[in-house]
Amino acid sequence: MRKHVLIPTDFSSSAFNAVQYAFELFKNRECTFHIYHAYYIVASSKGNPLFPVPDELEYRTIRQSKNREMDILKENINRLSNNEKHQITYDFEYGFLTDLLKEKVESDSIDMIVMGTRGVTNNKDVAYGRNAINVMEKVRSCPVLAIPRNIKFEALNxxxxxxxxxxxxxxxxxxxxxxxxxxxxxxxxxxxxxxxxxxxxxxxxxxxxxxxxxxxxxxxxxxxxxxxxxxxxxxxxxxxxxxxxxxxxxxxxxxxxxxxxxxxxxxxxxxxxxxxxxxxx
The missing domain is CATH 3.40.50.620 (HUPs)
Structure with missing residues (x-):
């Protein structure tokens, strides 16, 4: 049975390392890897002060930027592997990470989430970034595998x-x-x-x-x-x-x-x- 693995990315080296780890871990399994980016714009409030919504220009600009980043990521991932057992999909959406991941797990029948432990901020004094902790705590409908940034896959003992x-x-x-x-x-x-x-x-x-x-x-x-x-x-x-x-x-x-x-x-x-x-x- 094909395994569905969801890999959130913020386009950081930590997230890319998680992709590499997942590819190696499941190299002998038929897998679909869902590479997924969630983004949120901190906008000034023009309407509802509790949930400010970015204007159309701001929203369009950020989507264009995310599209370029995803294209670069695709090129880098395509150089990683040509494993015939693996299929890869790419998507990005606007919203809060944990909420979108919960929806994605259900809609795509995800078996596991694999992600890096720290993102673009890469604070060396923090073991696990806020996103990693939130996902492991709040996305409870499937297992979550968190990969430290400097860990390269080796055969598990x-x-x-x-x-x-x-x-x-x-x-x-x-x-x-x-x-x-x-x-x-x-x-x-x-x-x-x-x-x-x-x-x-x-x-x-x-x-x-x-x-x-x-x-x-x-x-x-x-x-x-x-x-x-x-x-x-x-x-x-x-x-x-x-x-x-x-x-x-x-x-x-x-x-x-x-x-x-x-x-x-x-x-x-x-x-x-x-x-x-x-x-x-």
Whole structure:
């Protein structure tokens, strides 16, 4: 079955790197890549002060500019790959990024969003740009894979999946994780902060689900004690030189911790490991 991958672009080097990563990750899969740009004009209010609308000349000028930028991007992407398994579409629209991406995911049956972690502002003191965080937080109908700017695709060795085993796993999202591991021939390392001996009945059942569901790929369980979740996760990834972190983002708990945690800056994991955000109920 053909896979549909949506790649938002702001025409930055970070966004272009995400395109390259996605092409390599899915080089053996039949894919349609939807290269997509959303833009918004900060206009002076001439009518509704809550939602100022640009005038016709301003709107036409910016569309012409975006069209030129998209043409340049097409030329650069066409030099990247001639993979017969891949089809590429290009589009740009006026509006707010997350709103348009939600619509695009539904209208084009998108299986995954792949994007860079930082855009044209490229603030070196920020691990993840506002757009990347907003998309991973708010576009919850499909997985989001965020690629750090300096990461070039290499064969994945393993995907680290932190879990507390407390909530039932979403089958669609687990299927995404399994397919990524199968596609990349990578193992999955399930990481739990705590003791295996202290799992309650619900946790044991959910652990057993993972054991049964991921039989087709190599996997193992790891247990860390006397360490905070984020510190344990980041140290684990750094020591093992893992290729990717995947997690289920439930009720915004994850981003409220990791993206404000100084460990991100200290360990530099944000610059070396892609993040695959899955969305539980």
């Amino acid at each position: 393993e995907i680290v999946f932190p879990t507390d085993f407390e909530a039932k796993f979403n089958l669609d999202e687990m299927e995404t994780l399994r397919r990524i591991a199968e596609t990349a021939n990578a193992s999955i390392q399930f990481l739990h902060i705590g003791s295996e001996n202290n799992l309650d009945e619900t946790q044991q059942k959910n652990k057993q689900f993972l054991e049964d569901y991921f039989k087709s790929v190599e996997f193992s369980f790891h247990w860390l004690q006397d360490v905070a979740l984020m510190e344990g996760l980041l140290l684990f990834v750094k020591q093992r030189k893992s290729s990717m972190i995947s997690f289920v983002n439930r009720k915004h708990w994850f981003f409220g911790t990791i993206f404000t945690n100084p460990l991100i800056k200290n360990l530099g994991v944000h610059a070396t490991v892609p993040l695959l955000a899955l969305h539980g109920q």
